[in-house]
Amino acid sequence: MTAWDLLVAVTLRDLKVRYQGTVLSYIWWIARPLALGMVLYFALGRVLRLDVEGSDVYVANYGVFLLAGLFPWFWFSGAVQQSASAIVANGGLLKKVRFPRLILPLSAVFFNTVQFLLTLPILIIFVLFAGIDPDITWAVGIPLLLGLQLLMLMGLGMLVAALNVFFRDLGPLIEVVLLLMFYTSGVIFPLERVPERFQPIVKLSPMTTLLEAWRDLFLRGSLPGLDLWPAVAGTVVVVVIGVTTFRTLERFFADAL
Amino acid sequence: MPSSDELAVQLDGVSKRYFLNPVKPFRLSDVASPRALWHRLRPREPFWALRDVTMSVNRGEIVGIIGANGSGKSTLLRVLAGLSPPTTGSVTIHGRYAALLELGAGFHRQATGRENAYLNALFMGLSKREAKERVPEILEFSGLEQFADQPMRTYSAGMFLRLGFSVAIHVQPEIFLIDEILAVGDAEFQKKCFDHFDKLQQRGTTIIIVSHNVDVLKEFASRVVLIEHGKAVLDGDPIEVTREYIERRKESSPEFKQAFRRALLQRWSDEAITTQQEDASETPAQR
Numbered sequence: 001m002t003a004w005d006l007l008v009a010v011t012l013r014d015l016k017v018r019y020q021g022t023v024l025s026y027i028w029w030i031a032r033p034l035a036l037g038m039v040l041y042f043a044l045g046r047v048l049r050l051d052v053e054g055s056d057v058y059v060a061n062y063g064v065f066l067l068a069g070l071f072p073w074f075w076f077s078g079a080v081q082q083s084a085s086a087i088v089a090n091g092g093l094l095k096k097v098r099f100p101r102l103i104l105p106l107s108a109v110f111f112n113t114v115q116f117l118l119t120l121p122i123l124i125i126f127v128l129f130a131g132i133d134p135d136i137t138w139a140v141g142i143p144l145l146l147g148l149q150l151l152m153l154m155g156l157g158m159l160v161a162a163l164n165v166f167f168r169d170l171g172p173l174i175e176v177v178l179l180l181m182f183y184t185s186g187v188i189f190p191l192e193r194v195p196e197r198f199q200p201i202v203k204l205s206p207m208t209t210l211l212e213a214w215r216d217l218f219l220r221g222s223l224p225g226l227d228l229w230p231a232v233a234g235t236v237v238v239v240v241i242g243v244t245t246f247r248t249l250e251r252f253f254a255d256a257l
Numbered sequence: 258m259p260s261s262d263e264l265a266v267q268l269d270g271v272s273k274r275y276f277l278n279p280v281k282p283f284r285l286s287d288v289a290s291p292r293a294l295w296h297r298l299r300p301r302e303p304f305w306a307l308r309d310v311t312m313s314v315n316r317g318e319i320v321g322i323i324g325a326n327g328s329g330k331s332t333l334l335r336v337l338a339g340l341s342p343p344t345t346g347s348v349t350i351h352g353r354y355a356a357l358l359e360l361g362a363g364f365h366r367q368a369t370g371r372e373n374a375y376l377n378a379l380f381m382g383l384s385k386r387e388a389k390e391r392v393p394e395i396l397e398f399s400g401l402e403q404f405a406d407q408p409m410r411t412y413s414a415g416m417f418l419r420l421g422f423s424v425a426i427h428v429q430p431e432i433f434l435i436d437e438i439l440a441v442g443d444a445e446f447q448k449k450c451f452d453h454f455d456k457l458q459q460r461g462t463t464i465i466i467v468s469h470n471v472d473v474l475k476e477f478a479s480r481v482v483l484i485e486h487g488k489a490v491l492d493g494d495p496i497e498v499t500r501e502y503i504e505r506r507k508e509s510s511p512e513f514k515q516a517f518r519r520a521l522l523q524r525w526s527d528e529a530i531t532t533q534q535e536d537a538s539e540t541p542a543q544r
Contacts, residue, residue, distance in 0.1 A: 095362075096363075097362050098338055098340055255275070
């Protein structure tokens with residue numbers, strides 16, 4: 001299991017190096033989702049007043065609704081962006097040392113996963129403060145969704161890391177796609193509010209149903225059901241394509257960098 | 258000496274082709290004109306860095322690889338190390354091997370020497386337990402124990418290389434591929450390295466080393482291969498091959514050498530003049 005040990009060691013080193021010398025490191029981890037959550041809550045919840053009608057738990061707790069989507073979203077976008085540059089940024093090492101190349105994108109994904117795990121308690125505190133009682137379903141739902149999103153990110157990370165070596169336009173392209181996905185994956189609106197004819201389009205992003213599942217779990221205490229199928233299918237597809245692409249291209253990395 | 262009939266490394270008709278990039282960078286206007294587009298899309302010019310190299314190395318042998326700059330030595334080593342797939346032919350390596358192409362490749366400047374030593378050892382293929390065990394030895398050999406817990410951005414270039422070299426030799430592979438790195442550190446550290454080299458040799462480690470240093474090859478290598486334009490042209494006794502190499506170098510490019518010497522002299526005299534001028538301009542100011 002040398003590869004696994006290497007993966008763990010690289011991830012730990014990156015975590016340590018990144019936040020060493022910053023006194024408030026933990027604050028910075030949660031600052032982005034919290035700050036964005038606050039602004040969106042102000043703009044959409046208070047100014048445009050999206051939550052005026054209905055007694056639904058989503059609408060009544062729009063602030064927590066946003067946070068429950070933003071935390072997994074930042075995990076997703078951070079991991080995708082970081083793994084896109086994982087191979088390209090380590091050209092020096094790749095050209096000189098032989099080691100399992102998979103380590104690099106996977107450690108980028110793990111890095112962001114650890115951050116998400118450590119900030120999860122903050123999200124839960126906000127949920128509890130909103131008056132939502134912890135549910136027994138969390139014990140099953142959290143590991144389940146965590147595993148699914150982790151798998152999706154591993155596949156996606158391998159795919160973008162490998163393609164970026166040969167197609168450098170991918171970096172800026174990913175930024176644009178992530179921006180579009182942010183607004184279409186339902187970070188700011190519940191899926192049920194989307195008009196029927198737009199539903200298939202919104203569900204194209206596998207993150208849509210996954211984010212919906214995260215919110216359902218935290219706000220309604222309901223476990224993901226069959227509605228989750230686009231996220232599951234997306235994960236399977238992305239893992240298969242990611243692994244095959246990476247395996248096919250990895251031998252050419254050193255020459256292409 | 259260990260038995261030498263066992264095969265350690267086998268190269269069979271290995272060639273490596275690279276493509277030279279087109280001279281002009283791509284422009285959007287290239288798409289507009291058919292001629293420019295053809296210019297972009299036509300096959301790029303191939304460059305054969307290795308041509309049909311066949312050689313075998315037995316267990317315990319120390320093989321030197323020598324050749325002019327750009328002759329394909331480093332490509333050969335990279336292909337051997339499995340970093341770059343050969344275009345044709347096959348490479349077979351029997352046993353655990355480590356390639357040492359650059360010292361301290363992958364060191365992180367913000368992490369400490371100890372952390373980097375551990376991680377680098379893992380990267381080079383040691384297991385977690387082996388790496389943990391050897392970190393103290395590595396630090397001791399490098400003579401940097403005092404600074405082990407300082408971030409590596411505080412290290413001097415020499416310290417950086419010493420740590421890189423110490424990690425590399427503690428990986429203890431059966432087959433060692435080395436690219437021109439023996440000139441590391443001060444005289445004392447160099448002696449330590451060469452002593453360790455002797456130890457490796459006695460232990461029966463197979464070593465393939467690329468070097469320009471004829472003296473090192475003559476002393477250590479049991480065989481030397483001369484590479485010219487991607488071909489292995491000579492393979493045999495270190496003294497004979499290195500002599501031939503020096504002969505060929507002399508013949509090959511007297512013009513280049515003369516031009517190089519002229520350029521150097523020119524630069525020195527330029528620098529001398531500028532320093533004099535600076536001195537001259539500083540003196541009145543000081544008064």
